[in-house]
C-alpha cells in the first residue's frame with residue numbers, strides 16, 4: 001500500500017467562544033499538520049497562541065496519559081502504575097457498588113465542566129449514566145449561567161444578535177470582556193465597524209489590551225456596573241432620549257424603572273463607580289443617540305456577588321433606546337442559548353432521569369470536607385481541573401487528600417487534580433473523537449471528525465461512560481448508544497434554523513451557519529421570551545423569587561479588612577488551567593505576579609518587582625509585584641491559570657479566592673476576592 005494523504009475537517013473543542021474550524025492532514029494514520037481552515041467565514045484560518053501547536057502540545061505530547069493508571073504512594077504525589085482497562089473498570093465498579101450499598105448512590109459525585117465543550121463529549125451518556133445510578137447531580141454554574149440568568153430576567157432569554165452583525169454597529173460597548181485575549185476572532189469584526197466609523201468603548205476596571213485598542217476606556221470600580229447603567233438610564237430618561245414607541249409597545253414597567261433611575265443621578269453614580277459625572281453624562285448620551293448601538297458583554301461581570309443583577313440591569317439599556325430595532329443594535333453575549341435551542345437536547349440529556357440531590361460545583365471543598373448526609377465518598381472528575389479552577393483552593397485540596405474519598409480522574413494529562421486521584425484514565429484529544437461543536441461566539445455549527453485513531457489506550461468521554469455502564473452491569477439501551485446515534489438524536493429537531501442542516505451536509509462541509517434570515521433582528525418588534533412577551537423593566541418573577549424587581553446597585557461582599565480587590569482574569573497563553581504544563585506557554589505567561597496602582601504601592605512602600613506576600617483569610621501566595629496605571633487604585637490584578645511563583649512552585653490564584661455565591665444564577669464571585677499585599681524582606 002502506498003502513502004495515503006487525507007485532509008479531515010474538525011473544530012476546536014476548547015472552552016472558548018471562537019470554536020475555530022481546522023483541517024488535519026493525515027498520512028498513514030498519523031496527523032501531520034493541523035491548521036485553521038482559511039475558508040471558515042468567522043475564524044478565517046487563524047487559530048491562537050494556545051492551539052497553534054496542538055499536535056505537538058496535546059496530541060503527541062510526551063506527557064500525555066495513554067494508559068489507565070493506578071495510584072502508588074500518597075495522594076498528591078501524582079505517582080501511578082500502569083494497569084489494564086479491565087482491571088481499572090472492575091476496581092471502580094466494585095468500589096462504587098460497595099459505596100452505593102453502604103451510603104446510597106448520592107455518595108457518588110460526577111464533577112465535570114466544559115474542558116471539552118463539544119456537544120456529546122461535554123454532556124450525554126455521562127448525564128444519563130449518573131442519573132440512572134441516582135448519583136448526586138452537579139450544578140455546573142461557574143461560567144455563563146449567571147449572565148444568562150440576569151438577561152433572562154429582562155428578556156426571558158439570554159439570546160442576542162448574531163455577533164457577525166457587529167459590523168453594522170455604530171457604537172460598540174465591550175462591557176467586561178477582553179476581546180483581544182479571550183475572543184480573538186471577534187476582533188476583526190469590531191475593527192471593521194471601527195474603520196467604518198463606529199466608536200468602540202471598553203467598560204473594564206482594568207486597562208486591558210482591548211481597552212488600549214478602543215476609542216474610549218471607561219474604568220468603573222468592579223461590581224459597580226449596575227450603578228453605571230442606572231446612571232445612564234437616568235440621563236437617557238431625563239433628556240428624553242428614550243425610544244418611547246419601542247418602550248410602550250414592547251416593555252412593561254417603564255414608570256417604575258423611571259422612578260428607580262431618578263435615584264441614580266450622575267453625581268451619586270460617580271461616587272459609586274469612581275467615574276466622573278461628566279463622563280457618565282457623555283457616555284449615556286452618545287450611547288442613546290448613536291444607532292445602531294450594541295452592548296457586548298461576556299463573563300467579567302458575572303464573577304461578582306451581584307453578577308446576575310449587573311446583567312439584568314445593563315439589558316434594560318437597549319430596551320430604553322430601542323437599539324434592538326436596528327441591525328447591529330441591541331445586545332450580544334453568548335450564542336450558546338441560540339445554538340442549543342435549535343438542538344433536541346431533551347432527547348440527548350434525558351433530564352427527567354435526574355432526581356437526586358443537587359450540589360453546586362463552587363462548594364467542592366466544603367462538599368468533600370464536611371460530612372454531608374450522605375457524605376460524598378466517590379468523585380469522578382472529567383473535562384475540568386477543580387484543584388485549579390474552583391475557588392478556595394486550599395479547601396478543595398484538603399478534600400481531595402481525604403483517604404476516604406475515592407477519586408477517579410479522566411484527562412489527557414496528569415493534572416493538578418489527577419495528582420490526588422486513585423485512578424487516572426486516559427482521554428482522547430479532539431482529533432481522536434467525534435463531536436458536534438455548537439459555538440458560543442458565532443452562529444456556525446461544526447462537526448469535528450476524528451482524524452486519527454485514539455492514541456495508546458485512550459478513550460473519549462462517551463466511550464468511557466459506555467464502558468463504565470457495562471462494568472456496572474447496567475442494561476439500559478440508552479447507555480450504549482454510539483456517538484453517531486447521539487449526534488443524530490440531537491440534530492433531530494424541527495427548529496427552523498436547522499432547516500437543511502443534515503448530518504450528511506455537516507459531514508461533508510464540516511460547518512454550516514444556522515439557517516437564520518439574512519437580516520435577523522431577534523427583538524426588532526418585541527417578541528421577548530417572557531410570559532407577557534414583553535421586556536420586563538419591572539420583573540414580577542424576580543420579586544417572587546425574593547429579589548429586587550427593579551434594576552439596582554447592591555454590592556457588599558465581605559472585605560474583612562483587606563484593602564485591595566483582586567481580579568484574576570484570563571490570559572493569552574493559557575486556556576483556563578490548560579496549557580500551563582508547557583514550557584513555551586509558561587515562558588510566555590512569565591511567572592505569577594500581582595499588579596497594583598502606584599498609589600497603593602506607595603501607601604505600602606512597595607517598588608516594582610518587590611517580592612510580596614499576597615494574603616487573606618483563605619491563604620497566601622508570594623510573587624513579585626508590578627506597579628502600573630493599568631489598574632485603578634484599590635484594585636489588584638493577577639493572572640488566572642497555573643503559574644510558577646518565584647520559587648518555581650506552581651500556584652493558582654484560587655488559593656486566595658472566596659466561595660461567595662452570586663445573587664442568583666448559581667455562580668461564584670471569584671472577582672470579589674479582597675487581599676492585602678506586603679513586602680517580604
Ligand SMILES: Nc1nc2c(c(=O)[nH]1)N[C@H]1C(S)=C(S)[C@@H](COP(=O)(O)OP(=O)(O)OC[C@H]3O[C@@H](n4cnc5c(=O)[nH]c(N)nc54)[C@H](O)[C@@H]3O)O[C@H]1N2
Nearest residue numbers: 176177178182203222223298299300569570571572575576
Ligand atoms: N486566551 C484565553 N482565552 C479564553 C480563556 C482563557 O483562559 N484564555 N477562557 C475562556 C473562557 S472559559 C471564558 S468564560 C471567556 C471569558 O472571556 P472574558 O469575559 O472576556 O474574560 P474575563 O477575563 O473573565 O473578564 C473580562 C474582563 O472583565 C473585567 N471585569 C472584571 N470585573 C468586572 C466588573 O465588575 N465590571 C466590568 N465592566 N468588567 C469587569 C476584567 O478586568 C476582564 O478584563 O474567555 C475564553 N477565552
Ligand SMILES: Nc1nc2c(c(=O)[nH]1)N[C@H]1C(S)=C(S)[C@@H](COP(=O)(O)OP(=O)(O)OC[C@H]3O[C@@H](n4cnc5c(=O)[nH]c(N)nc54)[C@H](O)[C@@H]3O)O[C@H]1N2
Nearest residue numbers: 115116143382383384385389410427568575576577578640
Ligand atoms: N480565579 C479564577 N478562577 C476561574 C476563572 C477566573 O477567571 N478566575 N474562570 C472560571 C471559568 S469562566 C471557567 S470556564 C473555569 C474553567 O476551568 P477548567 O476546568 O480549568 O477549564 P479547562 O482548562 O478548559 O479544562 C480543564 C481540563 O479538561 C481537560 N479535557 C479537555 N478535553 C477533555 C476531554 O475530551 N475529556 C476529558 N476527560 N478531559 C478533557 C483538560 O485537559 C483540562 O485538564 O475556571 C473558572 N475559574
Ligand SMILES: [Mo]
Nearest residue numbers: 015143144299
Ligand atoms: Mo468560562
